[in-house]
Amino acid sequence: MRALAALLLLLSGMAQAVTQEQVMAGAVKLYNKQLADLRASYRLDDNQRFSERVAAIAGPLIEQAKRDYPESAAWAWELHTTSDPEENASAMAGGKLLVGSAYVDRLELNDAEIAMMLAHEICHAVLLHNLREHEEAIRLEPQWATRPYEELEYATDHDFSLMRKLASFNSLQEEESDREGMRLAARAGWKPSALARFFRKLERHSYSPNFGSIYHPAPAQRARAARELAAQLEAGR
Template sequence: MNKLATRTATALLLAAALAGCVNTTSSGEVGVKRKQFVLLSSQEVDQQSALAYSQELAKAKQAGALNADPATSRRVRAISDRLIRQVGAFRLDAMKWQWEVNVASVDELNAYCMAGGKIMVYTGLINKLKATDDELATVIGHEIAHALREHSREGMSEEYAKQAGLNIVGQLAGLSQTSMQLAALATDVALSKPHSRVMETEADTIGLELMARAGYNPQASVSLWQKMMKAGGGSGPGFLSTHPSGDARIGELQRLIPKVMPLYQSAKRA
C-alpha cells in the first residue's frame, strides 16, 4: 500500500467521521455522553429494521412460534410497556416510536430490540434462567437501550465507512482480493470489536436507569448476569469479544447501582 493511498483513504474517512459525529441520547443520571459516528440516516436504518423485523415475525408465525403462550406474551409486554414509558429520560422522540413487542418460542437465551423499537424476546431466556420480572426488565431494558442509542445505525455506518475506505485503498494501491479480505478482517478487529464492547456497556448503563425508573430493582441486573454466566459455563474473556466479560460487566453494574437506586425508590413510592 503506497503512502498516497493511505493518506487519501484516511483523509476521506476522517472527513466523514467529523461530519457524522453525534450524541443520539441525553446523558441521563448515568451520564452516557460518547460522540457517535453515523453516516446513515435514522430513517434509512429504521425502514430496514422494520422490514427485517416483519420478516422475523413471519418466520416465527409460520413455525407456530409467535406469541404461542398468551400468558408469557402478556407478561413480556407488561414489563416492556413500563420500560418504554421511561424512554423520554434519554430521548423524547422515542416516546412516539411505533413500538412492537413479541415473544418467540425459541430455545435460546436471547432477546433484541431493533432500531425504531421492535422488540423480540425468546422463551429460552425466560425458561432456562427462570427469570423474575426484575431480571427480564434487565434484559429488555438493555435491548431498548441499544435502540435508543441507535447502535444499529452506528454499526452500519462504521461498516459502510470501512468498506468505502477499503475500496478506495484497494483501487489506489492495486491490492488483490485476498489482501482486501485480510485488510477487512484487520479493520474489523481494530475498529468494530472495541466499539461493540462500548455499545454493550452503554446498553447496560442506560438499561439500568430505565429499569430503575420503571420500578424494577436494579440489583436484579447482577443476579441476571450471574445466571447468564452459569448458563454459559462461566465468564469468557472480555478481550477480542463483542461483549464485556461476565465479571467485568457485573463489576460495572455494581458500581452504577447506587446512582440509580434513588430513582428506583422514588418509582416504588409513586
C-alpha cells in the same frame, strides 16, 4: 476556493451517509421477515402467559424510554415473543423487540431480571446503536458511503472482517446499554440491586464467564460493573 470545493465534497459525502430513517426502514423489513418465519413455524407469540408477562414489564419501560428519549416517542414500538430456543432477546432500530421464552426459562429470570434484559435492549434502540455502528463502519471503511445501505446492513452482520473491526466499538455499545438500561429501569421504579442480578444469572449460566464474545464483554465483567452501578444508584450518587 479549493477549501470550498473540499467542503462541498465533504458535505456531498455526508449526504450519502446513512440515516436513522434508512436504518429503521431496513429494520422493519428484517423484523417482519423474522416474525413471518416464526409464524410459519408456529413459534410466534405462542405462549400467551409469557407474552402477557413480558408485555406488562416492557410497557412501563417503553413509556419511560419515550419520556427520556423524545425522538423514540414517535416510533412504532413492537414487542413479540417466541419459544424458538435460538432466540434470547433483541431490539432492532425503531423499537422492534423480540424475546425468547426458552431463554428466560433457562436463566430462570424473575420480573426484575426480565426488566433489566428488556431495558438493555430498549437502550440499544433509543441510543441509536445500529445507526452508530453503521457510521463507525463507514469511518473504518469509507467505501461503504457510496454503496447501497442494504449491503452495509448485511455486511455488519455477515462480513467477518468488518465485524472484527467493529468488535471493540460494539462492545462499548453493549456496556453503554448495560449502564443506561439499568438507569432507565431504575427511573421506571425497579430496584437497581434487583436489576443487577440479571447479570449474575448471565455469569452463572456462562460456560466461560471470564471471556467475552466478539461483541459482549465477559459476563463476569458485566456482573461486576452492574453491581457497582447498582450500589452507586442506591447510594443516591
